[in-house]
């Protein structure tokens with residue numbers, strides 16, 4: 454089974470970084486990461502990861518266009534307050550599958566994507582506005598969105614930068630706006646796997662990051678549904694912006 458926009462390189466990698474917990478041999482735990490990533494490292498984290506996505510753009514689209522993430526879309530929409538249509542930011546929208554889904558439901562959705570080819574594909578496929586931005590150098594309007602949908606995206610943000618990025622996402626939400634996030638989970642390892650930088654948090658660590666950034670948990674669940682926990686590599690969670 455393929456889900457959530459990750460297992461696009463085929464069955465050989467099905468059991469490594471995406472469809473099961475990440476390969477521990479290739480990445481370090483936070484404890485082992487004694488060295489802080491410097492500005493050049495961070496440029497490489499974003500640059501090399503985005504190059505990887507751009508190089509594999511066509512395969513990524515073929516491998517993920519039919520993934521069913523309606524559970525995640527619904528998890529966000531059902532927590533939004535007020536009357537639709539809602540204004541939604543699809544953070545790390547990739548080639549635009551979910552942009553189109555939100556637009557077809559009548560919502561006003563904007564994509565954000567750092568990989569040039571994917572951003573172009575997303576515009577063409579969905580007809581939506583797509584901002585080409587790096588997660589690590591965001592420039593977001595304040596108080597603009599009812600919801601932020603971050604499907605298989607925030608795990609590309611190194612742990613040391615995550616508090617800042619989450620504060621930026623909080624600030625782009627309206628008061629009581631909602632952040633949805635789904636990430637491949639792990640035991641708090643981070644580093645390079647198969648050409649992409651990823652951080653694989655467990656629920657306790659993820660909760661600490663989100664609470665510290667001013668979010669209140671509304672729900673969490675593991676995917677795919679109906680399987681034993683060890684075969685549920687994805688941790689999905691829904692958070693409300695606290696305060697004004």
Ligand SMILES: C[S@@+](CC[C@H](N)C(=O)[O-])C[C@H]1O[C@@H](n2cnc3c(N)ncnc32)[C@H](O)[C@@H]1O
Nearest residue numbers: 458499506545546547567568587588604605609
């Ligand atoms: C696993 S894909 C998920 C795509 C889409 N949300 C989905 O569910 O199919 C992660 C996305 O994040 C984007 N991304 C990764 N690092 C990024 C960065 N530093 N800045 C902007 N986009 C980034 C990738 O280009 C890719 O489109």
